Amino acid sequence: MVLATMLKSGVSLEFYVILATILFTIGVLGVLIRKNAIIILMCVELMLNAVNLLMVAFSTYHGTGDAQVFVFFIMVVAAAEATVGLSILVLLYRNRKTVDVGMFNKLKG
Amino acid sequence: MLALIILFLTALVTLFVGFAKKPLLTLSLSVLGLLGTAAALICQWYHPSDFLSSYEGVNMDGFAILFSLVAIIFTILIIFSGFEQFKSRLDHTADYIGLLIFSLFGAIVMVSFQDMFMFFLGLEILSIPIYVMAGARKDDPLSSESSLKYFITGAFATGILLFGIAWLYGATGTFKIYEIQQFFMEAEQISSLAYVGLLFILSAFLFKIGAAPFHFWSPDVYDGAPAPVTGFMAAVVKLGAFGAFIKLFTIAFSELYDFWMPALTFLAILTMFVGNLSAIRQVRFKRLLAYSSIAHVGYSLITMVVLTNNSALNLWYYLFSYGFATIALITVQMIVNDREDRIEAFKGLGRANPFVGFVAVVALLALAGVPPLMGFFGKFLIFADAISQNPALIAVALLNSGIGIFYYLRTVIVILQKPGVDNEIEQSEFKTTPLQLIVLGICVLAMLFGGGLLMVH
Amino acid sequence: MLRSANFVGLLYLNLMSDVQDYIPIVLQSLVVLAFVVGTLVFAPKLGPKLSSAKKDANWECGIEADGNARFPISVRYFVIAILFVLFDVEVIFFYPYAVNFQALQLEGLMAVLIFVGFFLTGFIYVLKKGALEWEK
Numbered sequence: 014m015v016l017a018t019m020l021k022s023g024v025s026l027e028f029y030v031i032l033a034t035i036l037f038t039i040g041v042l043g044v045l046i047r048k049n050a051i052i053i054l055m056c057v058e059l060m061l062n063a064v065n066l067l068m069v070a071f072s073t074y075h076g077t078g079d080a081q082v083f084v085f086f087i088m089v090v091a092a093a094e095a096t097v098g099l100s101i102l103v104l105l106y107r108n109r110k111t112v113d114v115g116m117f118n119k120l121k122g
Numbered sequence: 123m124l125a126l127i128i129l130f131l132t133a134l135v136t137l138f139v140g141f142a143k144k145p146l147l148t149l150s151l152s153v154l155g156l157l158g159t160a161a162a163l164i165c166q167w168y169h170p171s172d173f174l175s176s177y178e179g180v181n182m183d184g185f186a187i188l189f190s191l192v193a194i195i196f197t198i199l200i201i202f203s204g205f206e207q208f209k210s211r212l213d214h215t216a217d218y219i220g221l222l223i224f225s226l227f228g229a230i231v232m233v234s235f236q237d238m239f240m241f242f243l244g245l246e247i248l249s250i251p252i253y254v255m256a257g258a259r260k261d262d263p264l265s266s267e268s269s270l271k272y273f274i275t276g277a278f279a280t281g282i283l284l285f286g287i288a289w290l291y292g293a294t295g296t297f298k299i300y301e302i303q304q305f306f307m308e309a310e311q312i313s314s315l316a317y318v319g320l321l322f323i324l325s326a327f328l329f330k331i332g333a334a335p336f337h338f339w340s341p342d343v344y345d346g347a348p349a350p351v352t353g354f355m356a357a358v359v360k361l362g363a364f365g366a367f368i369k370l371f372t373i374a375f376s377e378l379y380d381f382w383m384p385a386l387t388f389l390a391i392l393t394m395f396v397g398n399l400s401a402i403r404q405v406r407f408k409r410l411l412a413y414s415s416i417a418h419v420g421y422s423l424i425t426m427v428v429l430t431n432n433s434a435l436n437l438w439y440y441l442f443s444y445g446f447a448t449i450a451l452i453t454v455q456m457i458v459n460d461r462e463d464r465i466e467a468f469k470g471l472g473r474a475n476p477f478v479g480f481v482a483v484v485a486l487l488a489l490a491g492v493p494p495l496m497g498f499f500g501k502f503l504i505f506a507d508a509i510s511q512n513p514a515l516i517a518v519a520l521l522n523s524g525i526g527i528f529y530y531l532r533t534v535i536v537i538l539q540k541p542g543v544d545n546e547i548e549q550s551e552f553k554t555t556p557l558q559l560i561v562l563g564i565c566v567l568a569m570l571f572g573g574g575l576l577m578v579h
Numbered sequence: 580m581l582r583s584a585n586f587v588g589l590l591y592l593n594l595m596s597d598v599q600d601y602i603p604i605v606l607q608s609l610v611v612l613a614f615v616v617g618t619l620v621f622a623p624k625l626g627p628k629l630s631s632a633k634k635d636a637n638w639e640c641g642i643e644a645d646g647n648a649r650f651p652i653s654v655r656y657f658v659i660a661i662l663f664v665l666f667d668v669e670v671i672f673f674y675p676y677a678v679n680f681q682a683l684q685l686e687g688l689m690a691v692l693i694f695v696g697f698f699l700t701g702f703i704y705v706l707k708k709g710a711l712e713w714e715k
Contacts, residue, residue: 030292033288037281037285040281041278041281041282044274044278050270050274053274054277057274057277057278057281060278060281060282060284060285061280061281061284063285064281064284064285064287064288067285067288067289067292068288068291071288071291071292071295072291074292075291075292075295077295077296079291079296079297080288080291080297082239082675083238083239083242083287083291083297085671085672085675086239086242086243087242087284088668088671089668089669089671089672090242090243090246090280092664092665092667092668092669093246093250093665094246094250094273094277094280095664096661096662096664096665097250097253097254097273098253098273098274098277099657099661100254100661101253101254101257101266101269101270101273102270103657104257104260104266104269105257105263105266105267105269105270108261108262108263108266109263109266109267114270114274117267117270117271119263119264119267119346120264120267120268120271120341120342120345120346134700137704138704138707141707
């Protein structure tokens with residue numbers, strides 16, 4: 014059914030929105046469920062990429078270019094964030110010899 | 123805009139001056155730059171049409187200038203009070219100060235933005251240096267752990283915020299906040315996309331300001347981070363986030379007030395209770411401050427629930443008073459310098475060092491909202507503004523203030539007690555530096571006489 | 580800051596396309612899938628099965644395998660990798676500039692020069708901080 018619609022009208026906005034939402038949800042679930050800090054970092058990147066996809070799709074839908082520039086900024090900021098995140102992970106690994114977030118429970122109360 | 127340029131160059135110069143390994147030179151140059159920024163902002167206040175004053179994305183209006191000036195004052199105080207700690211690692215002194223200034227830059231962008239580009243960039247410039255700074259004590263596992271926790275929650279919140287912005291853009295087709303407002307005013311039927319976007323943006327903000335139920339990271343992060351960074355997070359980051367929050371919601375989402383007001387009412391109540399009730403059973407000082415800050419976020423949210431013409435100014439004044447008290451307490455915490463950061467370690471502070479003890483007591487009472495301190499006027503303004511519209515909410519807030527007084531007074535009593543006789547708790551030496559004394563002096567003067575600002579206001 | 584509207588004028592993507600445009604992709608996917616699955620399924624069946632201790636051992640450039648593959652790498656590699664990620668992604672801003680090079684004229688050139696200036700400042704900072712010194 015879905016495939017038939019798709020074949021008739023080309024790829025319309027809804028499909029991009031649905032795909033982006035699914036990707037975003039996978040990212041959110043990954044951040045919440047996974048224990049390995051590096052995988053959490055990757056899931057955050059997945060969330061940001063879902064946003065990028067959504068931005069580009071909406072940008073085309075509205076016929077303005079703003080959102081595509083926004084995507085550039087998101088990409089650059091994501092890279093900066095990943096850099097900082099990885100450095101923090103290295104630092105933590107040196108101190109604790111693990112990247113399992115379940116182990117980072119010294120701060121409590 | 124000129125102020126932002128000066129600030130940015132200050133941060134760069136600070137970083138490069140650091141190679142000379144002369145902490146005092148770094149300190150004086152950076153503070154000079156911050157004062158220059160403040161001067162530029164004040165000039166802008168009197169000559170708003172300055173050719174460098176605005177460009178598309180950033181507009182230094184009165185609101186932005188007031189918030190920025192306070193953020194600059196707080197940053198200077200924190201750099202002063204933390205200087206002793208920064209100086210202990212000579213090759214990183216300038217980095218610490220430079221990162222704090224970059225973060226301040228983000229805070230100023232966040233209160234002066236005109237479109238989502240600048241808002242998002244401001245948020246990131248505010249957050250990323252603080253992720254790094256939270257882990258500044260490199261050999262301390264607690265500090266790195268705090269850094270990672272802050273990073274993960276922060277990055278997660280950023281993702282959620284961006285998703286919200288994308289939906290909002292889908293609904294309105296623009297990123298400029300005044301155009302979004304215009305769109306909502308003229309739209310006959312508001313698309314449900316906009317509501318989805320609004321909810322995501324709201325959740326991200328709650329993450330950033332540390333409101334319940336998204337507060338869980340803040341006690342851990344406050345606890346593990348180095349003390350000056352904790353102070354910075356409580357004072358400046360909160361100021362920037364709240365400034366952006368009220369700006370975005372009163373301009374872009376003003377037409378959707380009926381939609382987000384009930385949610386925010388509920389969250390304000392929840393946040394106050396969570397903060398105050400959890401604060402009661404804390405034994406570590408920075409954790410106490412964290413929960414107290416959550417409670418204060420609850421009070422601050424009241425200004426947004428009852429939107430009046432004074433809301434922004436009330437919020438500004440409240441955060442102003444809260445910041446002074448927190449910075450004073452953080453400075454006292456650095457002076458006490460207990461390794462495990464127990465509240466018990468404050469025992470005997472009042473006798474060993476009367477001035478520091480006095481400031482600590484004043485700051486705690488100011489947080490509790492005891493007249494005639496500045497904290498009282500802050501609470502008074504908010505409650506007086508809201509009481510006619512939402513008396514039930516104010517009743518809850520007053521009840522919470524009561525709970526708050528309990529644990530603040532308990533800490534005051536610890537400070538005034540005689541030094542402990544048991545050998546289990548080693549006595550701290552309460553060493554102070556001149557810079558810390560200056561900070562304490564400024565804070566105590568502000569807290570005692572800050573009520574006078576109301577005359578101008 | 581450059582004005583965003585003309586900035587991406589040429590980057591405009593056309594999302595609406597015809598079904599025919601996708602047929603080559605579908606065909607290629609099918610061929611790829613068939614090849615991979617085919618080799619995986621048929622290769623073991625067609626060939627003779629011989630096994631000996633020497634044949635089953637890991638082969639590493641003809642040299643005897645030594646130690647674990649997951650040994651600690653110097654953290655210097657890591658610093659450089661991180662810096663690479665950071666500086667590499669910033670190049671993204673040159674792309675729209677390159678596309679609209681003529682339209683943006685002098686204003687655009689100034690903006691890009693300022694951008695590159697800050698970029699270089701960052702690089703000089705990294706150099707002076709000693710992050711790229713291999714021997715220390």
